[in-house]
Amino acid sequence: MSYIVMARKWRPRTFDTVVGQTHVVRTLKNAIQANRISHAYLFTGPRGVGKTTTARLLAKAVNCLSPENGEPCNHCVRCEEIGGGGSMDVIEIDAASNGLVDDARELREKVRYAPVSCRYKVIIIDEVHMMSNAAFNALLKTLEEPPAHTIFILATTESHKVPATIISRCQSFDFRRIPVKEITERLAVMAAAENITIDEEALHVIARGADGSLRDAQSLFDQIISFSGRQITAPDVVAVLGLVDAQVFTGLVEAIAQHDAGRALGLIDQLVNNGADLRLFMKEWVEYWRSLVVARIAASQENLLNLSGSLAEEVGRQNQLFPLEDLINLAKLAATTDDQLRFTQHPRLLIELLLMQLCSTDRLVSLEALWRQLQTMEARVAKWAGSDAVAEPGRLTIQSAPDPQPARGPKPAAPAAKEPLEGETALVVDTLEEVLPSTYLDKVRQHWSAVLLEVGQKNRRLQALLRDVTVTAGEEGWVELTCTSAYHFTGLDKEESRKTIEAALAAELGSPTRVRLKCLQPEAAASPEAGTESQDRKQEFEEIARKEPLVQKTLEMFGGQIVDVVKKPPAGGAK
Secondary structure (H helix, E strand, O other): OOOOOHHHHOOOOOHHHOOOOHHHHHHHHHHHHOOOOOOEEEEEOOOOOOHHHHHHHHHHHHHOOOOEOOEOOOOOHHHHHHHOOOOOOEEEEEOOOOOOHHHHHHHHHHOOOOOOOOOOEEEEEEOHHHOOHHHHHHHHHHHHOOOOOEEEEEEEOOHHHOOHHHHOOOEEEEOOOOOHHHHHHHHHHHHHHOOOEEOHHHHHHHHHHHOOOHHHHHHHHHHHHHHHOOEEOHHHHHHHHOOOOHHHHHHHHHHHHOOOHHHHHHHHHHHHHOOOOHHHHHHHHHHHHHHHHHHHHOOOOHHHOOOOHHHHHHHHHHOOOOOHHHHHHHHHHHHHHHHHHHHOOOHHHHHHHHHHHHHHOOOOOOHHHHHHHHHHHHHHHHHHHHHHEEEEOOEEEEEEOOOOOOOOOOOOOOOOOOOOOOOOEEEEEEOHHHHOOOHHHHHHHHOHHHHHHHHHOOOHHHHHHHOOOEEEEEEOOEEEEEEOOHHHHHHHOOHHHHHHHHHHHHHHHOOOOEEEEEEOOHHHHOOHHHHHHHHHHHHHHHHHHHOOHHHHHHHHHHOOOOOOOOOOOOOOOOO
16 A cells, blocks of 8 residues: 555654653653663553554664664664564554453463564553453563563553552553644644645644544544645634534624624524534533633733634633623533533533523622622721711611701710711611622522532432422521422421431531421312311410510510421420
């Protein structure tokens, strides 16, 4: 076959041409120069990042007749034999098809014999994690103490599947995903050498689609050349790879900034008609939101973004369309939807709902920011009013007397009473507790998921019942839970259940919290007669309680109210 694919044609022939793994090749070159060669190596990392290539380079370097600074010369007989795959002393094994115990025993026999022509016999085992446990055990002793003329190089994409006994007997090297910038630079060199014209945006799209694998990028490059010939543009790359054009991302952000939901939904419709994978689109769009946020916060650190020149300019412009807090909140909503797409059968609907939410939201102001603004306002008003300001929970009252008649003598002391005197005026400023009366209820709802988790650790059945319950009301010290059916009400209306729920609420909210239960179907929970009798009895007990001096004193001291009346069980524990 005359044609050689890019990945093979451009396979590195020296350590210095290995892309993105400087920490590995530097260590190996120094070890070769210092003659500190280990008997076993373990190369781990994602696919297509150079593990097998580096193993072959190491095999050439240790057997080269004229090495130069730890590099193989690629001209001597040994380098040519190993590079062409004709050396009997360099054995490559695919563990996926040769991972049985018999294969390991056969290999153990082979390593006993001295090399035929090389200095070292090198055994390269690819995808070593595919070996069976019996095969690992058969190889273990040989791997720990091999003959002096043998070097083992194990390569794997799943190091967690390799037994710890094997890993402990090897020098381990972690190969990293190759950055988009380095893949782009390597592809540009290849394109120039192959007389192929390709713009920077197209190179960037290929590198982004390779997901950190240079081999994948080279394979994609081959495929695109077959499609476009020697003139390649970014739209060609997008069409071949099935990716989403970056103009879709920028168009959606513009539509959100202009509150144009119709335009945003139209762009999604185009994606669907073109056969785009909506889950892949959402993943890439979340990455675009990340670019907007990072470019806004750390504009000077370009290394944090993997963007081409034109797209970087667009990101720099669009990140100024929103206040920073809005930008962060929008990115959070997009990331949340991306996470939800994994569990839905209707990805288009979920994305369209997200877009309508983003386009209809004028400003996403957090309660924390609003709280800070109101606190600042209170402080300014109090400072302006001076000693005439009277602070109360949830309210700031400023008293101002009318101009008095001129009088001689010392100025009378200000009245201590909080109420305005006759003839005076009062300015009342509502604070956060007045403007947002449901703050505590919102707090309960925000922590409700954590409360469910806390309850589930103690009672899974109770947790299941609470999933169909709604938090409908609440103030400091109590919450109201509304059940949808008598079945849920019956399961929750037990002393043990209440204690478990209240303990979970107290743990999450940081203060004791009582639970009230309400049922949307009270007639199903009990017969009308029983319900009327029970209600009458409760009213009777409540009237009795109100007449008790101790109860009256307690209500007067704490400004409280009677929430519920529970009949005390008789002595001995019987009810």
